[in-house]
Amino acid sequence: MTTYVASRLAQAGVVLAGVAVLVFSLMQLVPGDPVRIALGTRYTDEAGAALRERAGLDQPVLVQFFTWAGSALTGDLGVSFRSGEPVTGLIVERLPATISLAVVSILVALLIAVPLGTVSALRPRSVVDGVATVFSQAGISIPDFWMGIMLIVFVAPLLALPTGGYTPLTEDPAAWARSVVLPAITVGVTSGSILTRFVRSALLEAADSEHVRTARSKGLGHGTVLGWHVMRNALLPFVTVVGVQLAYLLSGVVVVEIVFSYPGLGELALQAVQSRDFPLLQGAILLFALVFLVINLVVDLSYAALDPRVGTR
Amino acid sequence: MSPLRRAGRTLALVARRPGGAFGLLVIGMVVVLALVDDLLVPGGPNQVSVPDRLQAPTWPHPFGTDELGRDVLDRVVLGAATSLQVGFVAVGIALVAGVLVGLLAGYYRGPLDAVLMRSMDVLFAFPAILMAIAVLALLGPGTRNAMIAIGIVYIPIFARVTRAAVLSVSEEVYVRASRSVGAPDARILFAHVLPNAAPSIIVQTSVSLAFAILSEAALSFLGLGTQPPNSSWGLMLSQGRGFLEQAWWMAFFPGIAIFLTVLAFNLLGDALRDVLDPRRRSLMTAGASAEQPKVGSDE
Amino acid sequence: MSEVGPPALQVDDLHVSFPTPRGPAHVVRGLDLVVAPGETLAVVGESGSGKSVSMLAVLGLLPGSATVTGSAVLGGRQVLGASESDLRSLRGPGVGMVFQDPMTSLNPVLTVRRQLVEGLRAHAGRDGARRGKDALLGRARQLLDEVGLPDPDRALRSYPHQLSGGQRQRVMIAIALAHDPAVLVADEATTALDVTVQAQILALVQRLQDEHGTAVVWITHDLGVVAGVADRVAVMYSGRVVETGTTDSLFAAPTHPYTRGLLASLPDIDDPATGHDRVDLLAMPGLPPDPVDPPAGCAFAPRCPIAHPDCVGHPQQLREVGPDHAVASRCPVPRRSVEQQEVARG
Numbered sequence: 001m002t003t004y005v006a007s008r009l010a011q012a013g014v015v016l017a018g019v020a021v022l023v024f025s026l027m028q029l030v031p032g033d034p035v036r037i038a039l040g041t042r043y044t045d046e047a048g049a050a051l052r053e054r055a056g057l058d059q060p061v062l063v064q065f066f067t068w069a070g071s072a073l074t075g076d077l078g079v080s081f082r083s084g085e086p087v088t089g090l091i092v093e094r095l096p097a098t099i100s101l102a103v104v105s106i107l108v109a110l111l112i113a114v115p116l117g118t119v120s121a122l123r124p125r126s127v128v129d130g131v132a133t134v135f136s137q138a139g140i141s142i143p144d145f146w147m148g149i150m151l152i153v154f155v156a157p158l159l160a161l162p163t164g165g166y167t168p169l170t171e172d173p174a175a176w177a178r179s180v181v182l183p184a185i186t187v188g189v190t191s192g193s194i195l196t197r198f199v200r201s202a203l204l205e206a207a208d209s210e211h212v213r214t215a216r217s218k219g220l221g222h223g224t225v226l227g228w229h230v231m232r233n234a235l236l237p238f239v240t241v242v243g244v245q246l247a248y249l250l251s252g253v254v255v256v257e258i259v260f261s262y263p264g265l266g267e268l269a270l271q272a273v274q275s276r277d278f279p280l281l282q283g284a285i286l287l288f289a290l291v292f293l294v295i296n297l298v299v300d301l302s303y304a305a306l307d308p309r310v311g312t313r
Numbered sequence: 314m315s316p317l318r319r320a321g322r323t324l325a326l327v328a329r330r331p332g333g334a335f336g337l338l339v340i341g342m343v344v345v346l347a348l349v350d351d352l353l354v355p356g357g358p359n360q361v362s363v364p365d366r367l368q369a370p371t372w373p374h375p376f377g378t379d380e381l382g383r384d385v386l387d388r389v390v391l392g393a394a395t396s397l398q399v400g401f402v403a404v405g406i407a408l409v410a411g412v413l414v415g416l417l418a419g420y421y422r423g424p425l426d427a428v429l430m431r432s433m434d435v436l437f438a439f440p441a442i443l444m445a446i447a448v449l450a451l452l453g454p455g456t457r458n459a460m461i462a463i464g465i466v467y468i469p470i471f472a473r474v475t476r477a478a479v480l481s482v483s484e485e486v487y488v489r490a491s492r493s494v495g496a497p498d499a500r501i502l503f504a505h506v507l508p509n510a511a512p513s514i515i516v517q518t519s520v521s522l523a524f525a526i527l528s529e530a531a532l533s534f535l536g537l538g539t540q541p542p543n544s545s546w547g548l549m550l551s552q553g554r555g556f557l558e559q560a561w562w563m564a565f566f567p568g569i570a571i572f573l574t575v576l577a578f579n580l581l582g583d584a585l586r587d588v589l590d591p592r593r594r595s596l597m598t599a600g601a602s603a604e605q606p607k608v609g610s611d612e
Numbered sequence: 613m614s615e616v617g618p619p620a621l622q623v624d625d626l627h628v629s630f631p632t633p634r635g636p637a638h639v640v641r642g643l644d645l646v647v648a649p650g651e652t653l654a655v656v657g658e659s660g661s662g663k664s665v666s667m668l669a670v671l672g673l674l675p676g677s678a679t680v681t682g683s684a685v686l687g688g689r690q691v692l693g694a695s696e697s698d699l700r701s702l703r704g705p706g707v708g709m710v711f712q713d714p715m716t717s718l719n720p721v722l723t724v725r726r727q728l729v730e731g732l733r734a735h736a737g738r739d740g741a742r743r744g745k746d747a748l749l750g751r752a753r754q755l756l757d758e759v760g761l762p763d764p765d766r767a768l769r770s771y772p773h774q775l776s777g778g779q780r781q782r783v784m785i786a787i788a789l790a791h792d793p794a795v796l797v798a799d800e801a802t803t804a805l806d807v808t809v810q811a812q813i814l815a816l817v818q819r820l821q822d823e824h825g826t827a828v829v830w831i832t833h834d835l836g837v838v839a840g841v842a843d844r845v846a847v848m849y850s851g852r853v854v855e856t857g858t859t860d861s862l863f864a865a866p867t868h869p870y871t872r873g874l875l876a877s878l879p880d881i882d883d884p885a886t887g888h889d890r891v892d893l894l895a896m897p898g899l900p901p902d903p904v905d906p907p908a909g910c911a912f913a914p915r916c917p918i919a920h921p922d923c924v925g926h927p928q929q930l931r932e933v934g935p936d937h938a939v940a941s942r943c944p945v946p947r948r949s950v951e952q953q954e955v956a957r958g
Contacts, residue, residue: 011431014431015431015434015435015438016438018431018432018434018435019435019438019439022435022439023447026447026448026451029451137332137576137579137580137583138572138576140523140575140579141523141527141572141575141576141579142572142575143527143530143531143547143550143568143571143572143575145530145531145534145550146550146564146567146568146571146572149550149553149554149557149564149568150564150565150568152557153557153561153564209716210711210713210716210717211716211717211718211719211720213673213711213717214709214711214717214718214719214784214787215719215730216673216703217671217673217703217704217708217709217711217788218703218704218730218731218734218787218790219700219701219702219703219704219705219731219734219735220700220730220731220734221700221734222696224730224734228719228722228726228730229719232719232721232722233719233720233721236721248440251440251443252440252441252442252443254442254443254446254535255442255531255534255535258534258535259554266442266443269443269446270446270535273446273447273449273450274450276450281447281450285439285443285447288439288440288443289438289439292438292440293438306721307720307721308720308721308771308773309720309721309771309773
């Protein structure tokens with residue numbers, strides 16, 4: 001068991017290192033001199049040289065990489081080109097907003113997916129199943145930014161919801177809820193549609209297995225069979241998929257953030273790209289990859305807890 | 314059965330299902346529109362006509378006009394070509410590269426497999442949209458670069474799907490037999506392994522096409538994909554965003570177009586999965602197969 | 613071995629069909645079976661003959677899409693068409709089932725203890741047993757001991773993948789016999805096991821049978837199993853019984869050409885008869901009929917070396933050819949019966 005955990009950790013470390021290298025290399029490849037872009041109209045040769053030295057850009061590439069990677073391990077992700085503020089601080093500033101959105105969205109998604117997927121699986125090929133399938137397919141196919149726009153146009157005015165911005169939970173819970181609701185619904189519907197299909201297929205597959213036949217042959221009631229032999233067994237892949245969704249929600253909802261002017265990490269990353277702010281971009285992408293890996297690791301560990309066969313092979 | 318006949322038969326089976334029929338129909342329409350768009354809208358996407366600006370949907374502008382007086386329907390029709398083009402090229406890139414990686418990884422296993430799949434993991438660890446954005450930051454915005462960016466993002470999923478299929482086939486006795494007799498690897502790969510992996514790859518293609526079109530729209534929406542004066546659905550959405558109060562139709566119709574096209578590819582993918590997956594087919598005879606011997610049964 | 617009294621299980625004119633894209637598949641076409649209390653019946657046939665499906669139908673374990681007609685009386689109660697809750701009360705106390713692959717038939721994520729106890733708890737109170745946790749655990753331990761597991765406590769704590777194939781099958785048997793049912797159905801229960809383990813399991817079931825008076829239905833395609841444990845045999849082909857009788861009479865005088873084919877394809881070291889003396893049906897050419905389009909007459913006719921035009925047109929009914937020996941064919945009982953009986957006994 002501990003070997004399993006250790007090997008997963010090692011694997012995650014390797015991938016993280018790979019991501020760091022990839023990100024750093026990508027930034028090196030971007031055309032245009034970052035110093036010129038960062039200084040813009042204030043560029044002079046002296047100012048350029050000064051910035052270059054301060055940012056360590058005059059060092060050979062390998063040195064730059066290890067300097068950056070080294071300080072990253074201690075939590076120092078460098079300083080933003082554009083604003084001069086520490087990258088870590090800029091990122092942390094946006095964390096509450098991103099986490100709020102991700103958490104509420106996944107709740108919305110689960111609220112949609114679990115009932116709908118379960119009902120579908122209980123009565124496959126029935127009318128309910130057909131309707132649920134159509135809904136989930138539509139939910140996946142809707143461009144989320146379009147849905148956001150439509151919500152802004154048609155729903156926000158009706159319910160007097162803000163169409164942008166974010167209020168921290170600690171400041172004003174009611175305002176926080178109202179600022180998160182529409183973006184969360186937008187993201188949650190897409191995510192929920194994906195999960196619905198998954199819940200349905202996982203339950204159907206579990207219900208088809210032979211140990212369910214054995215359970216029924218013992219004379220167990222419907223509820224027991226469903227709970228302990230179908231759902232319990234479908235839980236493992238379910239956890240995996242929810243984890244993947246959560247990782248995505250924490251890092252990939254740029255477009256929805258833009259539509260709702262929601263100050264999340266995605267929007268920060270986009271700004272960084274557009275202004276060629278390398279330290280910020282590197283830091284942001286590295287963080288996203290880290291989040292992804294951490295969540296994957298947690299999922300793998302929970303797998304070990306849920307499935308007794310893991311780690312014994 | 315020759316591949317062509319098999320393809321025809323598959324299509325017929327797909328068309329019999331409601332989802333498959335819808336998918337084929339809509340995709341067919343969009344393809345036709347894309348092919349003849351120059352005939353339908355000879356003037357191009359920028360027929361500015363300021364006096365007609367911001368008109369609500371009525372005849373002769375069933376989808377209304379935008380802030381420069383351009384007919385929204387015309388621009389939607391022209392956007393079809395862009396979306397399809399990006400979709401097919403991007404998925405084409407992902408398919409070729411991904412399937413190759415998956416074949417090699419799954420067939421040869423060992424260190425090659427580890428290296429290849431870890432690389433795929435690294436690509437996977439990037440949130441897709443950010444990866445695309447980063448690549449576009451490198452290459453610069455534009456339709457062509459968007460194709461490359463999206464293509465790169467989808468390589469890992471094709472690699473994984475192919476590898477999984479290859480792994481399951483490699484265990485089959487006839488593959489092991491061929492290898493032990495010394496048949497050239499390339500031949501085994503293309504004659505035995507690939508055809509067996511084909512169903513999963515085909516289904517994944519359809520699904521990826523759906524998401525590629527969505528991604529193109531998202532990137533254009535962010536200003537990183539198709540650039541003016543070219544037209545694409547995503548770009549229209551971003552342009553329409555500024556006029557939501559006065560002209561909701563500017564954003565509404567392109568969005569519907571994206572939605573229907575993506576839905577069509579998704580439903581087609583579902584129908585293909587139902588038809589091609591041999592496991593699914595045997596679910597229909599699940600009761601009768603209660604006594605089938607565990608070693609594979611033939612139909 | 614067999615006692616006087618109502619049959620433990622009686623099946624009359626059972627028909628089971630499944631919907632397929634090409635039309636309904638008739639997998640069981642008029643099955644009649646009788647199992648006396650405490651006796652061992654072997655149901656023999658190849659894959660697709662309907663043997664498993666018929667028993668699943670009796671227990672109500674087929675998918676909802678299946679169409680089942682006929683009659684099946686278990687412990688005096690009509691089972692087909694009974695309500696789900698009635699069926700549930702019958703499964704376990706009335707009839708237990710052991711399946712082929714214990715690895716997939718046991719839930720991999722639950723302990724043996726959980727899987728035993730939940731079966732016990734489902735019917736506790738019915739036979740007066742206490743429902744308390746300790747009582748149930750004690751009973752579980754007792755069951756595992758009865759099926760010959762050396763360390764019941766360790767087995768209880770284990771997950772299925774931590775046990776060997778034979779041990780898993782013993783657990784399945786314990787689960788099936790937990791409520792002392794009148795009938796145990798073993799569906800290819802030894803097929804997935806090693807030969808030595810097979811023998812152990814067969815011996816175990818026989819012993820339990822003697823101790824509890826359980827009737828056992830062995831569903832199998834393995835005639836070696838049949839010869840070892842069965843009192844009576846029913847040979848199935850294409851959804852029907854084509855020959856039935858005591859094990860002795862069947863082995864001594866196999867009458868239906870299919871039965872003879874099955875037996876002749878068994879290698880027999882002791883058989884002094886040389887090639888031209890034996891009934892030469894070593895490998896039966898052809899395949900069983902398509903369940904979607906079964907033939908109107910005798911289903912075996914296309915493959916039968918002695919088919920008569922009459923066989924093709926009319927379905928063959930079971931007719932008595934000897935004491936407790938019935939055959940669904942026009943064929944006469946082989947003349948060598950007496951000599952072969954002596955050979956079989958000797």
